[in-house]
Amino acid sequence: MSKQCDVCGKKPQVGNNVSHANNKSKRRFNPNLQKVRIQTASGEVKSANVCTRCLRSGAIAKPAAKQAS
Numbered sequence: 001m002s003k004q005c006d007v008c009g010k011k012p013q014v015g016n017n018v019s020h021a022n023n024k025s026k027r028r029f030n031p032n033l034q035k036v037r038i039q040t041a042s043g044e045v046k047s048a049n050v051c052t053r054c055l056r057s058g059a060i061a062k063p064a065a066k067q068a069s
Helices: 052-057
Strands: 013-018 024-029 033-039 045-051
Touching: 033 052, 045 052
Parallel strands: none
Antiparallel strands: 013 024, 033 045
C-alpha cells in the first residue's frame, strides 16, 4: 500500500527524533490515511486511500448508503 493520499497526493515527510540529550535520528511523518469508498465524477464507486484532511474538508463525495433488503 502506497503511503500517499489519492486525492491531494500528500506523502510522508522526514524529520528527526530528538532525545533529551539532543541526539538526533531520522524518522518519517506518515499522513493519516483512511481507506474509504468514494464516488467519482462519472458516478462509479471505488475504494481509495484518503488523508483525513481531505475527508474533513469535503474534497471527496461519499456514495449513498445501500438499502437493506
